[in-house]
Amino acid sequence: MTQLALIIDLNVCVGCHACVTSCKEWNTSGSAGFMTDENPYSKDPTGTFFNRVQTYEIGEFPATETLHFPKSCLHCEDPPCVPVCPTGASYKRKEDGIVLVDYDKCIGCRYCSWACPYGVREIDETQKVMKKCTLCVDRIYDEELPESERKPACVLACPTSARLFGDVHDSESDVSVTIREEGGYQLMPEWGTKPANHYLPRRKTRMNIHEDELQRADNPLKKEERGPSAPVDAPTLDDSTSW
Protein backbone atom coordinates (compact mmCIF):
# COMPACT_ATOMS: atom_id res chain seq x y z
CA MET A 1 0.00 0.00 0.00
CA THR A 2 1.08 3.49 -0.74
CA GLN A 3 0.04 6.54 1.21
CA LEU A 4 1.39 9.76 -0.18
CA ALA A 5 1.66 12.60 2.28
CA LEU A 6 3.34 15.85 3.16
CA ILE A 7 5.65 16.35 6.09
CA ILE A 8 5.75 19.91 7.34
CA ASP A 9 8.72 21.00 9.36
CA LEU A 10 7.56 23.68 11.79
CA ASN A 11 11.17 24.17 12.81
CA VAL A 12 12.11 25.77 9.51
CA CYS A 13 8.85 27.20 8.18
CA VAL A 14 9.26 30.97 8.09
CA GLY A 15 5.65 31.76 7.23
CA CYS A 16 6.41 33.26 3.82
CA HIS A 17 3.21 31.91 2.15
CA ALA A 18 5.17 30.77 -0.91
CA CYS A 19 3.40 27.40 -0.69
CA VAL A 20 0.02 29.14 -0.52
CA THR A 21 0.59 31.19 -3.64
CA SER A 22 2.20 28.46 -5.69
CA CYS A 23 -0.58 26.07 -4.70
CA LYS A 24 -3.18 28.58 -5.82
CA GLU A 25 -1.29 29.33 -9.02
CA TRP A 26 -0.96 25.70 -10.01
CA ASN A 27 -4.45 24.64 -9.06
CA THR A 28 -6.28 27.64 -10.44
CA SER A 29 -4.76 26.99 -13.86
CA GLY A 30 -5.56 23.30 -13.91
CA SER A 31 -8.09 21.41 -15.98
CA ALA A 32 -10.43 21.21 -12.97
CA GLY A 33 -11.21 24.89 -13.33
CA PHE A 34 -10.21 28.04 -11.54
CA MET A 35 -10.32 28.64 -7.82
CA THR A 36 -12.64 31.47 -7.01
CA ASP A 37 -11.40 34.84 -5.80
CA GLU A 38 -14.02 37.34 -4.71
CA ASN A 39 -13.12 41.03 -4.32
CA PRO A 40 -9.41 40.28 -4.75
CA TYR A 41 -8.48 43.96 -4.82
CA SER A 42 -11.18 45.53 -2.68
CA LYS A 43 -12.65 45.29 0.76
CA ASP A 44 -13.06 41.84 2.28
CA PRO A 45 -11.19 39.77 -0.29
CA THR A 46 -12.06 36.10 -0.03
CA GLY A 47 -11.58 33.00 -2.06
CA THR A 48 -10.85 29.32 -2.23
CA PHE A 49 -7.50 28.03 -1.10
CA PHE A 50 -6.23 24.52 -0.58
CA ASN A 51 -3.48 25.56 1.74
CA ARG A 52 -3.20 28.33 4.29
CA VAL A 53 -0.42 29.42 6.59
CA GLN A 54 -1.40 30.63 10.01
CA THR A 55 0.67 32.25 12.71
CA TYR A 56 0.57 31.62 16.42
CA GLU A 57 2.34 33.06 19.38
CA ILE A 58 3.34 30.58 22.01
CA GLY A 59 4.02 31.70 25.56
CA GLU A 60 3.72 35.03 27.24
CA PHE A 61 5.76 38.14 26.54
CA PRO A 62 8.74 38.32 26.77
CA ALA A 63 9.16 34.53 26.68
CA THR A 64 7.35 34.06 23.37
CA GLU A 65 7.98 32.10 20.27
CA THR A 66 6.35 32.47 16.86
CA LEU A 67 4.95 29.43 15.14
CA HIS A 68 4.06 29.48 11.46
CA PHE A 69 1.62 26.73 10.75
CA PRO A 70 0.72 25.64 7.20
CA LYS A 71 -2.46 23.59 7.01
CA SER A 72 -4.03 21.72 4.10
CA CYS A 73 -5.93 18.45 3.76
CA LEU A 74 -4.04 15.84 5.75
CA HIS A 75 -5.20 12.95 3.53
CA CYS A 76 -6.35 10.99 6.56
CA GLU A 77 -5.97 7.23 6.45
CA ASP A 78 -9.39 6.94 8.04
CA PRO A 79 -11.01 10.06 6.58
CA PRO A 80 -14.31 10.97 8.28
CA CYS A 81 -15.16 13.22 5.34
CA VAL A 82 -15.49 10.34 2.87
CA PRO A 83 -18.24 8.05 4.26
CA VAL A 84 -20.60 10.97 4.95
CA CYS A 85 -20.64 12.16 1.34
CA PRO A 86 -24.07 11.26 -0.07
CA THR A 87 -22.99 11.25 -3.70
CA GLY A 88 -19.71 9.41 -3.58
CA ALA A 89 -17.99 12.53 -4.90
CA SER A 90 -15.52 12.37 -2.01
CA TYR A 91 -13.31 9.34 -2.15
CA LYS A 92 -9.97 8.01 -1.09
CA ARG A 93 -7.81 6.51 -3.80
CA LYS A 94 -6.74 2.94 -3.10
CA GLU A 95 -3.52 3.20 -5.07
CA ASP A 96 -1.92 6.17 -3.32
CA GLY A 97 -4.22 7.17 -0.45
CA ILE A 98 -5.01 10.63 -1.82
CA VAL A 99 -8.44 11.91 -0.76
CA LEU A 100 -10.15 13.61 -3.71
CA VAL A 101 -13.42 15.24 -4.66
CA ASP A 102 -15.01 14.48 -8.01
CA TYR A 103 -16.15 17.96 -9.01
CA ASP A 104 -18.59 16.50 -11.52
CA LYS A 105 -20.48 14.54 -8.89
CA CYS A 106 -20.39 16.91 -5.92
CA ILE A 107 -23.72 18.58 -5.15
CA GLY A 108 -22.18 21.16 -2.83
CA CYS A 109 -24.07 20.05 0.27
CA ARG A 110 -21.09 20.93 2.55
CA TYR A 111 -21.66 17.88 4.69
CA CYS A 112 -18.07 16.69 4.23
CA SER A 113 -16.73 20.02 5.44
CA TRP A 114 -18.71 19.54 8.64
CA ALA A 115 -17.20 16.08 8.96
CA CYS A 116 -13.58 17.20 8.65
CA PRO A 117 -12.26 18.28 12.06
CA TYR A 118 -9.41 20.25 10.51
CA GLY A 119 -11.41 22.74 8.45
CA VAL A 120 -9.53 22.18 5.22
CA ARG A 121 -12.44 21.65 2.85
CA GLU A 122 -13.66 24.84 1.25
CA ILE A 123 -16.72 25.23 -0.92
CA ASP A 124 -15.99 27.14 -4.07
CA GLU A 125 -18.55 29.94 -4.01
CA THR A 126 -18.63 30.23 -7.80
CA GLN A 127 -18.55 26.62 -8.92
CA LYS A 128 -20.54 25.53 -5.87
CA VAL A 129 -18.55 22.37 -5.36
CA MET A 130 -16.31 21.29 -2.51
CA LYS A 131 -12.60 21.77 -3.02
CA LYS A 132 -9.53 20.70 -1.16
CA CYS A 133 -5.87 19.81 -1.57
CA THR A 134 -5.30 17.14 -4.22
CA LEU A 135 -1.62 16.65 -3.41
CA CYS A 136 -1.21 17.97 -6.98
CA VAL A 137 -2.43 14.67 -8.35
CA ASP A 138 -2.29 16.25 -11.82
CA ARG A 139 1.40 16.93 -11.43
CA ILE A 140 3.04 14.17 -9.45
CA TYR A 141 2.35 11.55 -12.12
CA ASP A 142 2.95 13.80 -15.13
CA GLU A 143 5.63 12.11 -17.15
CA GLU A 144 6.18 15.22 -19.25
CA LEU A 145 7.74 16.88 -16.26
CA PRO A 146 11.30 16.10 -15.24
CA GLU A 147 11.32 13.61 -12.40
CA SER A 148 12.55 16.18 -9.89
CA GLU A 149 9.46 18.31 -10.55
CA ARG A 150 6.90 15.55 -10.04
CA LYS A 151 6.09 16.91 -6.63
CA PRO A 152 3.28 19.07 -5.27
CA ALA A 153 3.65 22.73 -6.17
CA CYS A 154 3.95 23.77 -2.52
CA VAL A 155 6.88 21.44 -1.94
CA LEU A 156 8.76 22.86 -4.92
CA ALA A 157 8.05 26.43 -3.86
CA CYS A 158 9.14 26.24 -0.25
CA PRO A 159 12.36 28.24 0.07
CA THR A 160 13.38 26.62 3.33
CA SER A 161 12.50 23.04 2.40
CA ALA A 162 9.99 22.88 5.19
CA ARG A 163 7.78 20.60 3.11
CA LEU A 164 8.68 17.03 2.29
CA PHE A 165 6.65 14.74 0.09
CA GLY A 166 6.64 10.96 -0.06
CA ASP A 167 5.12 7.63 0.85
CA VAL A 168 4.59 7.30 4.57
CA HIS A 169 3.76 3.61 4.27
CA ASP A 170 7.22 2.77 3.00
CA SER A 171 9.26 2.52 6.20
CA GLU A 172 12.50 3.33 4.42
CA SER A 173 11.29 6.37 2.50
CA ASP A 174 12.81 9.74 3.36
CA VAL A 175 9.57 10.91 4.88
CA SER A 176 9.16 7.84 7.10
CA VAL A 177 12.72 8.09 8.33
CA THR A 178 12.20 11.79 9.04
CA ILE A 179 8.98 11.14 10.95
CA ARG A 180 10.72 8.44 12.96
CA GLU A 181 13.87 10.30 13.74
CA GLU A 182 12.68 13.88 14.02
CA GLY A 183 9.58 13.30 16.13
CA GLY A 184 6.89 13.65 13.44
CA TYR A 185 3.37 13.87 14.86
CA GLN A 186 -0.25 14.06 13.70
CA LEU A 187 -2.84 16.74 14.38
CA MET A 188 -5.78 16.04 16.70
CA PRO A 189 -4.97 12.38 17.22
CA GLU A 190 -7.99 12.17 19.54
CA TRP A 191 -10.41 11.65 16.66
CA GLY A 192 -8.75 8.57 15.22
CA THR A 193 -8.61 10.02 11.71
CA LYS A 194 -4.97 8.95 11.30
CA PRO A 195 -3.81 11.90 9.22
CA ALA A 196 -1.21 10.90 6.67
CA ASN A 197 0.42 14.33 6.77
CA HIS A 198 2.78 14.76 9.68
CA TYR A 199 4.29 17.76 11.35
CA LEU A 200 7.81 18.03 12.71
CA PRO A 201 7.99 19.94 15.96
CA ARG A 202 10.09 23.00 16.73
CA ARG A 203 13.44 21.62 17.82
CA LYS A 204 16.19 23.46 19.67
CA THR A 205 19.73 22.32 20.12
CA ARG A 206 20.63 22.94 23.71
CA MET A 207 23.72 21.99 25.68
CA ASN A 208 22.73 20.02 28.69
CA ILE A 209 25.94 20.91 30.56
CA HIS A 210 25.88 22.66 33.87
CA GLU A 211 28.32 25.48 34.54
CA ASP A 212 30.27 23.65 37.23
CA GLU A 213 30.66 20.73 34.89
CA LEU A 214 32.85 22.87 32.64
CA GLN A 215 35.66 22.63 35.21
CA ARG A 216 36.71 19.14 36.07
CA ALA A 217 36.84 19.07 39.87
CA ASP A 218 39.12 16.03 40.17
CA ASN A 219 41.55 17.02 37.46
CA PRO A 220 44.82 15.07 38.24
CA LEU A 221 46.89 18.01 37.02
CA LYS A 222 45.74 19.85 40.06
CA LYS A 223 47.66 17.46 42.27
CA GLU A 224 50.94 19.08 41.25
CA GLU A 225 49.71 22.58 41.69
CA ARG A 226 51.18 24.54 44.59
CA GLY A 227 48.80 24.69 47.44
CA PRO A 228 47.63 28.02 48.70
CA SER A 229 50.32 29.82 50.72
CA ALA A 230 49.92 32.47 53.38
CA PRO A 231 50.83 36.12 52.62
CA VAL A 232 54.49 37.03 53.30
CA ASP A 233 53.80 39.37 56.21
CA ALA A 234 51.50 36.99 58.04
CA PRO A 235 52.88 35.74 61.34
CA THR A 236 54.69 32.43 61.07
CA LEU A 237 54.70 29.53 63.47
CA ASP A 238 58.04 30.83 64.84
CA ASP A 239 56.42 34.11 65.77
CA SER A 240 53.72 32.57 67.79
CA THR A 241 55.44 29.81 69.69
CA SER A 242 58.08 30.08 72.39
CA TRP A 243 60.39 27.14 72.15
Added chain:
Amino acid sequence: MHPAFSVIFLTTLIGAGQGLFLALITGQSYAAVQLLPSQDSTQFYGNGAAIVMLFLIGGLIASFFHLGRPERAWRAASQWRTSWLSREVIVLPALMFLVFVYGVMHYFEWDTVLFTTKEGAKLQVTLVVGIIGALATFLLFLCTGMIYGCLKFLQEWHSPLTVINYTLLGTASGFVLATAFANHNAPELMRFFGIWATIITIAAFITRSASLIRNSRIKAKSTMQTALGVRHNKIQQKAMGFMGGSVNTRDFFHHASAILFKSMKWVFIVLVFIVPVIVIWYGITEANTTVLLTAFVIQYIGLIAERWFFFAQANHPQNLYYQTI
Protein backbone atom coordinates in the same frame (compact mmCIF):
# COMPACT_ATOMS: atom_id res chain seq x y z
CA MET B 1 -21.89 26.11 13.35
CA HIS B 2 -23.61 28.67 11.19
CA PRO B 3 -27.37 28.07 11.30
CA ALA B 4 -28.46 27.86 7.65
CA PHE B 5 -32.10 28.72 7.16
CA SER B 6 -32.51 26.14 4.41
CA VAL B 7 -31.70 23.37 6.89
CA ILE B 8 -33.73 24.97 9.67
CA PHE B 9 -36.82 25.04 7.45
CA LEU B 10 -36.13 21.60 6.05
CA THR B 11 -35.98 19.94 9.46
CA THR B 12 -38.83 21.86 11.08
CA LEU B 13 -41.21 21.53 8.12
CA ILE B 14 -40.73 17.83 7.54
CA GLY B 15 -40.82 17.33 11.32
CA ALA B 16 -44.27 18.91 11.51
CA GLY B 17 -45.44 16.93 8.47
CA GLN B 18 -44.15 13.68 9.89
CA GLY B 19 -45.79 14.44 13.24
CA LEU B 20 -49.12 15.17 11.60
CA PHE B 21 -48.91 11.93 9.66
CA LEU B 22 -48.19 9.99 12.85
CA ALA B 23 -51.21 11.70 14.42
CA LEU B 24 -53.46 10.59 11.54
CA ILE B 25 -52.22 7.01 11.82
CA THR B 26 -52.67 7.05 15.59
CA GLY B 27 -56.22 8.28 15.13
CA GLN B 28 -56.97 5.64 12.53
CA SER B 29 -55.44 2.84 14.61
CA TYR B 30 -57.54 3.81 17.62
CA ALA B 31 -60.61 3.97 15.39
CA ALA B 32 -59.83 0.54 13.91
CA VAL B 33 -60.05 -1.05 17.35
CA GLN B 34 -63.08 1.10 18.14
CA LEU B 35 -61.48 3.19 20.82
CA LEU B 36 -62.32 6.31 18.84
CA PRO B 37 -65.21 7.04 16.50
CA SER B 38 -64.12 6.48 12.90
CA GLN B 39 -63.84 9.49 10.66
CA ASP B 40 -64.80 10.42 7.19
CA SER B 41 -62.11 9.14 4.85
CA THR B 42 -62.10 12.08 2.47
CA GLN B 43 -62.71 14.87 4.92
CA PHE B 44 -60.31 13.82 7.61
CA TYR B 45 -57.66 11.40 6.34
CA GLY B 46 -57.64 12.53 2.72
CA ASN B 47 -57.31 16.22 3.55
CA GLY B 48 -54.98 15.44 6.45
CA ALA B 49 -52.61 13.56 4.14
CA ALA B 50 -52.72 16.53 1.74
CA ILE B 51 -51.55 18.84 4.53
CA VAL B 52 -48.77 16.37 5.41
CA MET B 53 -47.71 16.45 1.76
CA LEU B 54 -47.58 20.24 1.78
CA PHE B 55 -45.19 20.22 4.72
CA LEU B 56 -42.99 17.51 3.25
CA ILE B 57 -42.83 19.30 -0.10
CA GLY B 58 -42.06 22.56 1.68
CA GLY B 59 -39.18 20.87 3.46
CA LEU B 60 -37.92 19.34 0.26
CA ILE B 61 -37.94 22.70 -1.48
CA ALA B 62 -36.08 24.28 1.44
CA SER B 63 -33.44 21.57 1.26
CA PHE B 64 -32.64 22.46 -2.34
CA PHE B 65 -31.59 25.91 -1.23
CA HIS B 66 -28.85 24.29 0.80
CA LEU B 67 -27.28 22.61 -2.20
CA GLY B 68 -24.71 24.29 -4.38
CA ARG B 69 -25.68 22.10 -7.33
CA PRO B 70 -29.34 21.13 -6.86
CA GLU B 71 -29.55 19.82 -10.42
CA ARG B 72 -27.37 16.91 -9.37
CA ALA B 73 -29.36 16.14 -6.22
CA TRP B 74 -30.39 12.71 -7.56
CA ARG B 75 -26.80 11.56 -7.11
CA ALA B 76 -27.22 11.91 -3.37
CA ALA B 77 -29.15 8.65 -3.21
CA SER B 78 -26.13 6.56 -4.13
CA GLN B 79 -24.15 6.29 -0.88
CA TRP B 80 -26.85 4.94 1.44
CA ARG B 81 -24.44 2.30 2.70
CA THR B 82 -22.33 4.85 4.56
CA SER B 83 -24.04 8.24 4.58
CA TRP B 84 -27.01 9.19 6.73
CA LEU B 85 -27.60 12.14 4.43
CA SER B 86 -27.95 9.76 1.53
CA ARG B 87 -30.34 7.62 3.54
CA GLU B 88 -32.46 10.67 4.27
CA VAL B 89 -32.50 11.49 0.58
CA ILE B 90 -34.01 8.05 -0.06
CA VAL B 91 -36.42 7.87 2.86
CA LEU B 92 -37.95 11.33 2.37
CA PRO B 93 -39.31 10.67 -1.15
CA ALA B 94 -40.31 7.16 -0.07
CA LEU B 95 -42.35 8.64 2.75
CA MET B 96 -43.85 11.21 0.39
CA PHE B 97 -44.89 8.39 -1.89
CA LEU B 98 -46.52 6.46 0.96
CA VAL B 99 -48.33 9.56 2.20
CA PHE B 100 -49.52 10.21 -1.32
CA VAL B 101 -50.84 6.66 -1.72
CA TYR B 102 -52.42 6.80 1.72
CA GLY B 103 -54.10 10.11 0.95
CA VAL B 104 -55.36 9.09 -2.48
CA MET B 105 -56.79 5.81 -1.16
CA HIS B 106 -58.62 7.67 1.55
CA TYR B 107 -59.75 10.47 -0.69
CA PHE B 108 -61.36 8.11 -3.17
CA GLU B 109 -62.39 5.76 -0.41
CA TRP B 110 -60.62 2.76 -1.89
CA ASP B 111 -60.64 1.15 1.44
CA THR B 112 -61.15 -2.58 1.41
CA VAL B 113 -61.52 -4.16 4.80
CA LEU B 114 -58.98 -6.99 4.91
CA PHE B 115 -60.55 -8.73 7.86
CA THR B 116 -62.78 -8.09 10.84
CA THR B 117 -62.39 -9.67 14.23
CA LYS B 118 -65.27 -11.01 16.30
CA GLU B 119 -65.20 -7.89 18.45
CA GLY B 120 -65.63 -5.76 15.37
CA ALA B 121 -62.06 -4.44 14.95
CA LYS B 122 -61.41 -3.85 11.25
CA LEU B 123 -58.13 -3.95 9.40
CA GLN B 124 -58.34 -1.69 6.37
CA VAL B 125 -55.87 -1.52 3.49
CA THR B 126 -55.27 2.16 4.23
CA LEU B 127 -54.22 1.32 7.75
CA VAL B 128 -51.64 -1.15 6.41
CA VAL B 129 -50.27 1.54 4.10
CA GLY B 130 -50.43 4.00 6.98
CA ILE B 131 -48.46 1.77 9.32
CA ILE B 132 -45.76 1.24 6.70
CA GLY B 133 -45.76 5.00 6.32
CA ALA B 134 -45.44 5.44 10.09
CA LEU B 135 -42.38 3.19 10.04
CA ALA B 136 -40.92 5.30 7.25
CA THR B 137 -41.67 8.37 9.34
CA PHE B 138 -39.64 7.06 12.25
CA LEU B 139 -36.90 6.02 9.86
CA LEU B 140 -36.83 9.56 8.51
CA PHE B 141 -36.55 11.00 12.02
CA LEU B 142 -33.68 8.59 12.62
CA CYS B 143 -31.91 9.65 9.41
CA THR B 144 -32.38 13.36 10.08
CA GLY B 145 -31.14 13.04 13.64
CA MET B 146 -28.21 10.83 12.72
CA ILE B 147 -26.98 13.27 10.06
CA TYR B 148 -26.00 15.41 13.04
CA GLY B 149 -25.63 12.71 15.66
CA CYS B 150 -23.04 10.71 13.72
CA LEU B 151 -20.45 13.49 13.59
CA LYS B 152 -18.39 12.52 16.59
CA PHE B 153 -16.28 15.63 16.90
CA LEU B 154 -19.35 17.85 17.03
CA GLN B 155 -19.71 16.80 20.62
CA GLU B 156 -22.90 18.79 21.21
CA TRP B 157 -24.63 16.67 18.57
CA HIS B 158 -22.97 13.32 19.10
CA SER B 159 -25.58 11.82 21.38
CA PRO B 160 -28.73 9.69 21.07
CA LEU B 161 -30.57 12.73 22.44
CA THR B 162 -30.18 14.38 19.05
CA VAL B 163 -32.33 11.71 17.38
CA ILE B 164 -34.78 11.63 20.29
CA ASN B 165 -35.23 15.38 20.21
CA TYR B 166 -35.76 15.51 16.45
CA THR B 167 -38.38 12.80 16.81
CA LEU B 168 -40.23 14.25 19.78
CA LEU B 169 -40.11 17.89 18.66
CA GLY B 170 -41.38 17.00 15.18
CA THR B 171 -44.08 14.75 16.57
CA ALA B 172 -45.15 17.37 19.09
CA SER B 173 -45.61 20.05 16.45
CA GLY B 174 -47.48 17.59 14.22
CA PHE B 175 -49.85 16.66 17.02
CA VAL B 176 -50.51 20.30 17.85
CA LEU B 177 -51.39 20.84 14.20
CA ALA B 178 -53.54 17.70 14.29
CA THR B 179 -55.49 19.13 17.21
CA ALA B 180 -56.33 22.27 15.26
CA PHE B 181 -57.11 20.23 12.15
CA ALA B 182 -59.33 17.82 14.11
CA ASN B 183 -61.24 20.65 15.71
CA HIS B 184 -62.14 21.78 12.23
CA ASN B 185 -62.71 18.44 10.49
CA ALA B 186 -63.41 15.91 13.23
CA PRO B 187 -64.30 17.65 16.48
CA GLU B 188 -64.71 14.47 18.49
CA LEU B 189 -60.98 13.70 18.02
CA MET B 190 -59.83 17.16 19.05
CA ARG B 191 -59.48 16.39 22.74
CA PHE B 192 -57.65 13.12 22.02
CA PHE B 193 -55.04 14.84 19.85
CA GLY B 194 -54.83 17.78 22.25
CA ILE B 195 -53.95 15.55 25.16
CA TRP B 196 -51.34 13.68 23.14
CA ALA B 197 -49.91 16.95 21.86
CA THR B 198 -49.49 18.12 25.44
CA ILE B 199 -47.91 14.86 26.58
CA ILE B 200 -45.46 14.78 23.68
CA THR B 201 -44.58 18.44 24.13
CA ILE B 202 -43.80 17.79 27.79
CA ALA B 203 -41.75 14.71 26.88
CA ALA B 204 -39.83 16.80 24.33
CA PHE B 205 -39.26 19.42 27.01
CA ILE B 206 -37.65 16.81 29.22
CA THR B 207 -35.37 15.38 26.54
CA ARG B 208 -34.43 18.77 25.09
CA SER B 209 -33.60 20.02 28.58
CA ALA B 210 -31.52 16.89 29.10
CA SER B 211 -29.50 17.74 26.01
CA LEU B 212 -29.13 21.36 27.12
CA ILE B 213 -27.77 20.18 30.45
CA ARG B 214 -25.50 17.67 28.75
CA ASN B 215 -24.16 20.30 26.38
CA SER B 216 -23.49 22.78 29.14
CA ARG B 217 -21.13 20.27 30.72
CA ILE B 218 -19.26 19.18 27.63
CA LYS B 219 -15.52 19.19 27.87
CA ALA B 220 -14.00 19.77 24.45
CA LYS B 221 -11.73 16.94 23.42
CA SER B 222 -9.74 19.05 21.00
CA THR B 223 -7.69 21.88 22.35
CA MET B 224 -5.23 24.36 20.95
CA GLN B 225 -2.53 21.94 22.10
CA THR B 226 -3.82 18.96 20.13
CA ALA B 227 -4.74 21.15 17.15
CA LEU B 228 -1.18 22.38 16.74
CA GLY B 229 0.68 19.68 18.60
CA VAL B 230 2.45 22.22 20.79
CA ARG B 231 2.64 21.64 24.51
CA HIS B 232 2.18 25.06 25.99
CA ASN B 233 -0.76 26.38 27.97
CA LYS B 234 -0.56 29.83 26.39
CA ILE B 235 -1.09 29.76 22.66
CA GLN B 236 -2.55 32.72 20.88
CA GLN B 237 -3.41 32.99 17.23
CA LYS B 238 -1.91 36.00 15.50
CA ALA B 239 -2.99 35.38 11.90
CA MET B 240 -5.46 33.07 10.18
CA GLY B 241 -3.68 33.26 6.86
CA PHE B 242 -6.15 35.73 5.34
CA MET B 243 -7.89 38.92 6.30
CA GLY B 244 -11.24 38.98 4.50
CA GLY B 245 -12.79 35.81 5.90
CA SER B 246 -13.25 32.45 4.25
CA VAL B 247 -15.62 29.52 4.26
CA ASN B 248 -14.04 28.57 7.56
CA THR B 249 -15.13 31.78 9.23
CA ARG B 250 -18.52 31.96 7.48
CA ASP B 251 -19.82 28.40 7.79
CA PHE B 252 -18.63 27.42 11.21
CA PHE B 253 -19.47 30.38 13.43
CA HIS B 254 -22.94 31.69 14.25
CA HIS B 255 -21.75 35.33 14.23
CA ALA B 256 -24.51 36.32 16.64
CA SER B 257 -23.86 38.39 19.72
CA ALA B 258 -23.47 36.54 23.00
CA ILE B 259 -26.71 38.06 24.27
CA LEU B 260 -28.70 36.97 21.24
CA PHE B 261 -27.20 33.49 21.46
CA LYS B 262 -28.04 33.15 25.15
CA SER B 263 -31.52 34.60 24.86
CA MET B 264 -32.38 32.31 21.94
CA LYS B 265 -32.31 29.39 24.37
CA TRP B 266 -34.96 30.98 26.59
CA VAL B 267 -36.95 32.13 23.58
CA PHE B 268 -37.31 28.59 22.32
CA ILE B 269 -38.00 27.11 25.75
CA VAL B 270 -40.88 29.56 26.16
CA LEU B 271 -42.21 29.35 22.60
CA VAL B 272 -41.87 25.61 22.02
CA PHE B 273 -42.93 24.28 25.37
CA ILE B 274 -44.53 26.72 27.78
CA VAL B 275 -46.77 28.93 25.63
CA PRO B 276 -48.14 26.14 23.37
CA VAL B 277 -49.15 23.96 26.31
CA ILE B 278 -51.14 26.84 27.80
CA VAL B 279 -52.65 27.88 24.48
CA ILE B 280 -53.62 24.30 23.59
CA TRP B 281 -55.31 23.87 26.92
CA TYR B 282 -57.23 27.09 26.31
CA GLY B 283 -58.04 26.03 22.73
CA ILE B 284 -59.34 22.67 23.88
CA THR B 285 -61.63 24.16 26.48
CA GLU B 286 -62.90 26.74 24.00
CA ALA B 287 -62.87 24.28 21.05
CA ASN B 288 -61.55 27.13 18.97
CA THR B 289 -59.65 26.30 15.77
CA THR B 290 -58.01 29.72 15.56
CA VAL B 291 -56.61 29.40 19.06
CA LEU B 292 -55.33 25.91 18.32
CA LEU B 293 -53.75 27.06 15.05
CA THR B 294 -52.12 29.90 16.96
CA ALA B 295 -50.62 27.30 19.29
CA PHE B 296 -49.16 25.52 16.28
CA VAL B 297 -47.75 28.71 14.75
CA ILE B 298 -46.20 29.84 18.04
CA GLN B 299 -44.63 26.45 18.53
CA TYR B 300 -43.38 26.41 14.95
CA ILE B 301 -41.72 29.79 15.40
CA GLY B 302 -40.23 28.43 18.61
CA LEU B 303 -38.92 25.41 16.72
CA ILE B 304 -37.16 27.70 14.26
CA ALA B 305 -35.44 29.30 17.25
CA GLU B 306 -34.72 25.85 18.68
CA ARG B 307 -33.09 24.69 15.44
CA TRP B 308 -31.12 27.92 15.20
CA PHE B 309 -29.80 27.33 18.68
CA PHE B 310 -29.10 23.68 17.92
CA PHE B 311 -26.74 24.72 15.13
CA ALA B 312 -25.28 27.76 16.84
CA GLN B 313 -24.42 25.80 19.94
CA ALA B 314 -22.35 23.20 18.14
CA ASN B 315 -18.70 24.13 18.34
CA HIS B 316 -16.67 22.65 15.52
CA PRO B 317 -13.04 21.76 16.34
CA GLN B 318 -11.89 23.60 13.21
CA ASN B 319 -12.85 26.82 15.01
CA LEU B 320 -9.68 26.39 17.03
CA TYR B 321 -7.75 27.37 13.92
CA TYR B 322 -9.85 30.47 13.26
CA GLN B 323 -9.77 32.72 16.27
CA THR B 324 -8.03 35.91 15.22
CA ILE B 325 -7.83 37.64 11.89
